[in-house]
Amino acid sequence: MTQSVKADLLIVGMGAAASMAALYALDANPDLNILIVTKALKGKGGCSRMVQGGFNVVLHPMDSHEKHFMDTLKGGQYINKQDLAYTLVTEATATIKEMETRFGCFFDRNPDGTIHQKPFAGQSYDRTVHKGDLTGIEIMSRLTEQVIKRGIPVLEETRAVDLLLDESGKTVTGALLFDMRRGDFLVAEAGATLVATGGGPTQYRFHAPGPEKSVDGLGMLYRAGAVMMDMEMVQFHPTGLIIPGSVVAGALLEEGLRGAGAYLFNGNGERYMLNYAPDVAERATRDVVSRSSYIEMTSGRATPEGGVYIQASHLGPEFVLKNFPGMAERCRQFGYDLARGRVPISPTAHFVMGGAAVDLNGQSSLEKLFVAGEDAGGVHGANRLGGNGICESCVLGRQVGKALSKHLHNGNRALATTRKDQVKETADRLLRPFTRDSGPSPFDLRKRIKEMNWNKVGVVRDGPHLTEALAEIDAIADEASRMRVSGGRNYNMMYTAAVDLLSMIDVSRMVATSALAREETRGAHSRSDFPKQRDDYGLFNSNLRRGSDGKPVIEKTPVAFTRKSLEECQNYRKG
Amino acid sequence: MSATKRNVRVFRYDPAVGGDGGFRDYTLEVENASAMTMLDVLLHIQREQDPTIAFRFACRVAMCGSCGMVINGRERLACKTNVSDLPPSEDITLRPMNHFPVIKDLVVDMDPMFNKFRETLSFFEPKEQLTEPARIAPDAPEREEIRLATDCIACGCCVSSCTMVDHHPDYAGPAALARAYALIADSRDGLFQERLAAALPSCHECRTETNCTEVCPKGISPTRAIKYIQRTALVQLEVTPKEAEVEETEAPPARWEVDRATFIRGAGVAVIGAAVAVTLGSVAAITTVGPTESAAAEEWVSVGRIADLPQGKVTTVLLNYEARSGIYSQTISKPVMISRLSDEIICYKTACPHLGCTVHFENQSDEFRCACHGGTFDRSGSVIAGPPPRALDRYRHKIEGDQLLVLI
Ligand SMILES: Cc1cc2nc3c(=O)[nH]c(=O)nc-3n(C[C@H](O)[C@H](O)[C@H](O)COP(=O)(O)OP(=O)(O)OC[C@H]3O[C@@H](n4cnc5c(N)ncnc54)[C@H](O)[C@@H]3O)c2cc1C
Ligand code: SF4
Ligand code: FES
Numbered sequence: 001m002t003q004s005v006k007a008d009l010l011i012v013g014m015g016a017a018a019s020m021a022a023l024y025a026l027d028a029n030p031d032l033n034i035l036i037v038t039k040a041l042k043g044k045g046g047c048s049r050m051v052q053g054g055f056n057v058v059l060h061p062m063d064s065h066e067k068h069f070m071d072t073l074k075g076g077q078y079i080n081k082q083d084l085a086y087t088l089v090t091e092a093t094a095t096i097k098e099m100e101t102r103f104g105c106f107f108d109r110n111p112d113g114t115i116h117q118k119p120f121a122g123q124s125y126d127r128t129v130h131k132g133d134l135t136g137i138e139i140m141s142r143l144t145e146q147v148i149k150r151g152i153p154v155l156e157e158t159r160a161v162d163l164l165l166d167e168s169g170k171t172v173t174g175a176l177l178f179d180m181r182r183g184d185f186l187v188a189e190a191g192a193t194l195v196a197t198g199g200g201p202t203q204y205r206f207h208a209p210g211p212e213k214s215v216d217g218l219g220m221l222y223r224a225g226a227v228m229m230d231m232e233m234v235q236f237h238p239t240g241l242i243i244p245g246s247v248v249a250g251a252l253l254e255e256g257l258r259g260a261g262a263y264l265f266n267g268n269g270e271r272y273m274l275n276y277a278p279d280v281a282e283r284a285t286r287d288v289v290s291r292s293s294y295i296e297m298t299s300g301r302a303t304p305e306g307g308v309y310i311q312a313s314h315l316g317p318e319f320v321l322k323n324f325p326g327m328a329e330r331c332r333q334f335g336y337d338l339a340r341g342r343v344p345i346s347p348t349a350h351f352v353m354g355g356a357a358v359d360l361n362g363q364s365s366l367e368k369l370f371v372a373g374e375d376a377g378g379v380h381g382a383n384r385l386g387g388n389g390i391c392e393s394c395v396l397g398r399q400v401g402k403a404l405s406k407h408l409h410n411g412n413r414a415l416a417t418t419r420k421d422q423v424k425e426t427a428d429r430l431l432r433p434f435t436r437d438s439g440p441s442p443f444d445l446r447k448r449i450k451e452m453n454w455n456k457v458g459v460v461r462d463g464p465h466l467t468e469a470l471a472e473i474d475a476i477a478d479e480a481s482r483m484r485v486s487g488g489r490n491y492n493m494m495y496t497a498a499v500d501l502l503s504m505i506d507v508s509r510m511v512a513t514s515a516l517a518r519e520e521t522r523g524a525h526s527r528s529d530f531p532k533q534r535d536d537y538g539l540f541n542s543n544l545r546r547g548s549d550g551k552p553v554i555e556k557t558p559v560a561f562t563r564k565s566l567e568e569c570q571n572y573r574k575g
Numbered sequence: 576m577s578a579t580k581r582n583v584r585v586f587r588y589d590p591a592v593g594g595d596g597g598f599r600d601y602t603l604e605v606e607n608a609s610a611m612t613m614l615d616v617l618l619h620i621q622r623e624q625d626p627t628i629a630f631r632f633a634c635r636v637a638m639c640g641s642c643g644m645v646i647n648g649r650e651r652l653a654c655k656t657n658v659s660d661l662p663p664s665e666d667i668t669l670r671p672m673n674h675f676p677v678i679k680d681l682v683v684d685m686d687p688m689f690n691k692f693r694e695t696l697s698f699f700e701p702k703e704q705l706t707e708p709a710r711i712a713p714d715a716p717e718r719e720e721i722r723l724a725t726d727c728i729a730c731g732c733c734v735s736s737c738t739m740v741d742h743h744p745d746y747a748g749p750a751a752l753a754r755a756y757a758l759i760a761d762s763r764d765g766l767f768q769e770r771l772a773a774a775l776p777s778c779h780e781c782r783t784e785t786n787c788t789e790v791c792p793k794g795i796s797p798t799r800a801i802k803y804i805q806r807t808a809l810v811q812l813e814v815t816p817k818e819a820e821v822e823e824t825e826a827p828p829a830r831w832e833v834d835r836a837t838f839i840r841g842a843g844v845a846v847i848g849a850a851v852a853v854t855l856g857s858v859a860a861i862t863t864v865g866p867t868e869s870a871a872a873e874e875w876v877s878v879g880r881i882a883d884l885p886q887g888k889v890t891t892v893l894l895n896y897e898a899r900s901g902i903y904s905q906t907i908s909k910p911v912m913i914s915r916l917s918d919e920i921i922c923y924k925t926a927c928p929h930l931g932c933t934v935h936f937e938n939q940s941d942e943f944r945c946a947c948h949g950g951t952f953d954r955s956g957s958v959i960a961g962p963p964p965r966a967l968d969r970y971r972h973k974i975e976g977d978q979l980l981v982l983i
Pocket of ligand 2: 640726727728729730731732733734749750753790791792793794795797
């Protein structure tokens, strides 16, 4: 018999979106029973912690929500859900202030004591709030403290493996959890379930998010039948470190380096960005630089390490050490000298713009199921601006928390009944790798899917490779159904890798299917067989759901220009 | 760069197996010592030699504080320590942090530290209901003062390195005190008095050994924080700080008596919202008192009345007792086999000396048997058959009045 717990609100994940939602839901409604479950330790997992740059928000009288809104739509190449993006920019101002006044965050200051804001790419005004280059640590440490202060129960190292549904398949009743320490399942049922596991495209050879993440939320949402959107939109950051053989590979060198004037060179020593973007060169946007580097790397002009080089030494070693001490130290740890030499880098998978389709309250297409943060789609369109990611998690986490407290107050706390056999079927299937005497290793399969995605569903895509990729994903899925895991069930990391792989398979399939269906280049989605953005064709969102055969079914729906027309978007320039 | 062979000693302990755990050796080919972190070392061993090994990480770039462990005798982050940081002549030795319960191998339960954060009220409580962020210049003295302390990633390295943590049950430990200090210096915070009262007694326990400061991967000095709190108390509260006691006895934790009322008020704040706890009774994670360097001190535990233990039989009794180790305590249930087969009372451990499975006494055969690998012992616990390397382990016992006590 699997143990079970009940709550009014089950929150899956403990990043910024999850924590903000928990705090705001509880503060509005102190008698709510909230249960947080996280794959890592309290407040330690996920990408919110890893935020270096900062948080975009309008604070200065010279800036305006209108400008932040237009920058966000421009960055997203017009396919954003406008109402979500509007909420993001308008509510960001109050959110950041409350994070200071209520939760004790302390961001960097101007000499006059007001909050300092720095420039970030794609912005018409300097609006990025930060704490040095460790903004995420400040935010997550303060939010975690507040969760602890309120005594909200947190199950650590307990991962959700699937959402639970009622008989009709339309209402989410909670989630099946796996307590990684004990190696046992646990059923959590709740009046409402919030999924906030923070996307995190670790299914690629190089990735910036920590390897603890494995797109679990996206996989779970898809398997439950929620409508997903724009899954082809995966952002690659242009400057991930290459460290052969190390798990640190893919970790970021921050964007500010290019902003400050660093050069990029290919293996032949040429400053190739001058060819791709003669006016701005290395200062071009993330998508352009990533794509250009990738083309160099795959056209026989890679460095011996398989990437390209970044050079900052011409800015002066003192300048580099003074302005980028954290980055210089990160390089030094691996024997690279950022201040005096060249450092090998590669584009690295960074962020998932796609996710569950949600309304302004975070409600998904299924009853009692809410989604916030990187797991939700729509707000960033085809490309996310630097600084809008942690902003999304905090702002929309707060919105959803408030909405949930209202929703649960209005007589919606009742628990629905989970379909009779779902728990047993899922648990039995998931435990099978322990019972086999032989079978493929999850470590090997994980490596295979990462390489496959990198080569065929990566920075630059084309029809034939995407078609191959889909077949290869099926083959990997088939092998995964025969995986073997050795050792006991308690704290078994090989088993963790096996369950991670299952999420990666589902998400890879969604990304490849959506990428094949969008026959143009837009934002982060780059097709060498359709290299142009086609505004007469591409102004749609790729809505996707799991079909009856388990494979994704895509429906293209026209973008709703609810606040700004296409012309206003197209004519918008910085300034 | 040519590959070199390194011997890696990893502490292994699995509660499912039991026992005290121990080191296991692995040999690893290191291609490039300056580009290989301890995390890479562990991942390699896991992928290529032993998939059952357990350790913890999340960010892999020194931001989350999940991978603290004792590396060649010193607390460090596995992701921030490269093979080349250790002398090539030494083995690489990895063991779990001190003072925390071990969950498995190198993985520890960090809740004891989070609990200390709560006890020292180490969370922001706004002084006033403001709508605008406070105006504080970047070079304001309060900010200059705390500078680095807010960068703490709660990795627990300092707690593990501190020798006082083990001596005083109420000691909050360096991490919680470093956070308390940052809040005490924060003019926006409303719990100045309460927090000072909650943190001060712990500060007196500090012997200024500065281990915490030496190991902190973020360059924070909890020692300095502790001295700052004491100094602030001196100035603000006009009380004379109590000197640290020099003798190493289990002195009752020094409580700051001057304003007990404030202390209690402060504690009240800490439990706001605790009422929301979902009933998780049966769910609580199994955390074992792990065999870290500072194993819990031995103590006498009562088994019950001797008259209740039948003569001529072996009775297994489950002892429930409170054990404390470092900064945490927990209820432990431990089975003990009491033999009254002869006149002499003998108290045996139920763990088989082979691999720690549970041993039972079989009346028919008059032998102790282990179900796992067929280990068999005679009435006096000596090995008759099977793989066990030695006789059944015994507990010391004594009789007080009509009670039997064992030393656990
Ligand atoms: C290196 C890096 C730098 C970045 N820098 C910036 C920046 O400067 N500015 C910016 O705006 N954005 C930045 N981003 C993006 C930003 O970090 C994310 O958009 C944001 O943090 C996502 O927040 P979240 O709350 O949705 O998820 P996360 O913070 O990722 O939290 C997810 C939580 O879910 C948990 N979890 C995962 N799987 C499960 C499961 N199966 N069951 C239970 N729990 C689970 C995790 O442990 C974690 O607690 C950066 C991202 C990275 C990787
Ligand atoms: S003070 Fe330093 S060593 Fe202690 S928990 Fe914080 S970061 Fe870790
Ligand atoms: S894994 Fe996050 S600090 Fe080492």
